[in-house]
Amino acid sequence: TNAATKMTTVTNVFLGGILFSLGYLVSRFDLADRFTEGIIQFRFLEFKDTLVGVLVVMSLMFLCVLIPLERVAQSERSINPFPPTIVSASEQLRRRGSFG
Numbered sequence: 001t002n003a004a005t006k007m008t009t010v011t012n013v014f015l016g017g018i019l020f021s022l023g024y025l026v027s028r029f030d031l032a033d034r035f036t037e038g039i040i041q042f043r044f045l046e047f048k049d050t051l052v053g054v055l056v057v058m059s060l061m062f063l064c065v066l067i068p069l070e071r072v073a074q075s076e077r078s079i080n081p082f083p084p085t086i087v088s089a090s091e092q093l094r095r096r097g098s099f100g
Contacts (some may be wrong), residue, residue: 011076015069 026032038051045051087095 008076008080011072016070018065 042048042051
């Protein structure tokens with residue numbers, strides 16, 4: 001179980017780093033506002049093919065991150081499976097004898 005706990009910690013730190021980095025990049029370069037402005041101004045652009053190509057490439061890059069994260073999630077689930085039935089907190093306390 002020690003190896004499983006260490007692997008979970010490493011995975012959590014890694015995913016936390018990825019999420020922090022992506023959030024930082026979005027806020028640093030104001031990507032949300034630029035994206036909405038691009039959508040509003042799309043009909044006035046002369047280079048629509050280029051913009052569509054960039055959006056396709058960005059979507060593919062997103063999928064390249066999403067698919068490995070799905071595999072990490074599956075491996076974590078096999079290491080730490082959820083219990084077959086969810087037991088309420090009051091039921092757990094009753095079983096331990098800690099509940100009135």
